[in-house]
Amino acid sequence: MAHFLTEEMILNMGPHHPSTHGVLRFILQTDGEMMRRAVPDIGFLHRGIEKIAELVPYQSFMPFTDRIDYLASACCNLGYAVTVERLAGIEIPEKADYLRIIAAELTRIGSHLIGLGALLLDLGAVTPFVHALRERETFNDLMEALCGARLTHNYVRIGGVSHDEPPSFREKTRKFIDHIENEFIDEFNELASFNTIFINRMVNVGVISPEQAIEHCLVGPNLRGSGVKYDVRKNDPYSIYDRLDFDVPVGHGKFGTLGDCYDRYWVRVEEVRESCRIIRQALDQMPESGAIRTKLTRAFKPPKGEIYVRTECPRGEMGFYLISDGGASPYRLKIRTGSFTSMAIISEVSQGVMVADLVAIIGSFDIVAPEVDR
């Protein structure tokens, strides 16, 4: 038997590769189609947002939070606003609270639509992605009606929200969530989620056990996909989430092993339904009129202190560690994002899978590059 002299191939995937969401780079060690490991190389989108925070006043930092995760800007806004309000002890009007929740949950739906669609796009199914974008268009219209922006909303402000609801906003939102809940998700599942090829691609790939997920600090849907029932909205409620009734979907090995790519995918599909439920309740409970903003002084200075607030973003927990020295801008602001730890686990999960599986794994984590780099 002759011995072939083989050697491992070093492949450079990215920064401009069709399936790296944003600007990511992976260095792959492959043996033909099989992969020894994939080492992520990040930092291409590092904009120094934490440094910027130390240079600008508290209110002026709000637009920068949009850019942490541009697919879910209202959620990032909300996290930062809650952090500063809790440190400074600012009470906000009730209506503003509801408007915030509606904006954040709409954003979660919009973000998950892109995440699910992009995963399928990476696996070669183009049509579900376009269908998902079609629904996201309605979300964009709703947010535009609400605050005038379609991507970087900058809607939540410290002390409230920027705009009151426009006329007929409630009916339009109700129509949108009814459509998503009753028609779109079922249609999407028929088209994509229950497709045999898709299931075969996702099941038993990139398995993360619950212990491993906790060990590697995974958060959000990626943690819940491994079967850990933990959601900041439930376990450590902020804003008015404690008044709303919703479930926390967790993975349970729907078609294969617990914690595989399909579980993470399915958790996101279920979360869209839960978000619809939350929005419907918030729309019912929201007062018809009222103040939407507590007026702050222009040179707003919170008291001296430290605070760590966690909020639930579409890509997992977004934590803001804020240190204030009593000045006009934060002394130090650390933003802990969900994609950051998801990205770190990839080199571990990707050992011994195929190149095509890596694409599925990246997609199932729903990584957004600017959130990793900040």
Added chain:
Amino acid sequence: MKREDLIKLLLSKMGRSIVRIEEMPNNDIIMEIYTDDLVPIMVSMKKDEDLRFTTLMNQLGVDYGESFAVIYNLYSFDLDNKLTVKVYMDKDNPEVDSVEHIFRGVNWFERETYDLLGIRFKGHGNLERLLLPPDWEGHPLRKDYVYPEVYNGLELKRKTLLEE
């Protein structure tokens, strides 16, 4: 568990290592410990049956001017407790033990802290720059950081119209 109870429990278990422990906004506890005791404390945080801080939610470094600090946010899934652990270190020689072998997810957090603040973690397997290019000079989140004007022949300083 109530915060007062947890503080009492922590004081009884590891009182000798604690410099300062007090309540923090957002239902949190901040606990300042001696730098040398970091690893044993983290081990008992994770392994102790009454504490069970199984996950490290966040880690960051702070430049306090005269000293550096590293802050760890711990969380217990089982008991739903939060805890913030803080260690201070000397500005001239910012060095602290790595807790990577206890909480494996902290790997990238420590790399990021090293990258942006220049705090070295003893015992870390791969302490390299994470976000910035490998040949970048300085650590931007330090308070005395001066933004470079040129990087690899690239003009970084943007001139305003008035300056031109």
Added chain:
Amino acid sequence: MHSLAGIIYDFLVARFGRSDLLDPLFGLAGYLIPCFVVLGVVSTISGLLTYFERKVSADIQNRIGPNRVGPYGIFQFVVDGIKLFLKEDIIPDAADKFLFRLAPYIVFSSTILAAIVIPFGGPFIIADLNIGLIFIIVVSSLVVVGFLMSGWASNNKWALLGGIRSAAQIISYEIPAAFSLLTVVLIAGTFSMQEIVMKQGPWPWNWFLFHNPFTFIAFFIFVISGLAEINRLPFDFPEAESELVSGYNTEYSGMRFGVFFLAEFANIFVSASIAAAVFLGGGNIGLDPYKSGIVYQLLMVLVFFAKVLTLCLVTIWVRWSLPRLRIDQMMSMCWKYFIPISFSCLGLTAVWLLIFNGNGIFWRISG
């Protein structure tokens, strides 16, 4: 001589008279003229197929699709072709320049070669070879050489991976495809494409598709293997854009890329034509293709193209609704399922013919 070449030869002889000097020229013209016509026709059809695909995919995805150039955007493919012509043709420095230049043309010509024996309905077949089906099987494997060549010559790891993938894939799927075609040969008793078409009838129960259950299975195996051979989704591994950037044609630009692109669509057409001719009765409308009037002959062409376009539509439909398999799943599907099934179809068809004396399942109706 039962072919277009023979008809043209006869026509030229009748027009200009027989002479020793011109005779070889007439013979050559008899083959060359249809060749160029078919080249033009197949290229145009491939171009139209790109338009067709864009329109169909747009319908599937709630979009409008091309609608600017010409009525309903029908000239979009012409504009695309012009654009590709005008683009700079970049050859990487480190590439093997000769092979790099050669590869697209090998791919394209091996695709077009199969069109020689495709019966377009009526007398319209360039050469009715008595080994027509074997010829198709042989030349369609030649594509591999072009893909592998382009992957290797690009000196790009992604392209190389794509080339190797395509070699593995096309060679593997060649086997079930050939076996399922041979099933029909058993029934027809000939390799000649025109005769295979003529042995079927105008109605579905005359088609070899419904001759017996095993040809029915063989048809689907052929269509799926055809998808794999022409690198279409769910088997588009050689150019899986989310995994391999663009696979073997990563480094290609300009018209060389255009040739690859055209070859892909020509391949769809050729594959669909083979399936239509072999299993679906081709352009057979129950009349003799050589002795009936021109109107009937054109009707045969129409019938043939209707069947082919339906199959193309299915190909496109599959492309825009399914995700991609993984390479190991694709290979195990071929070697563990398709080859045994197609092989047993071949054997069982032989048994069927022996038991039922060569008759199909509908032999009472079809007489």
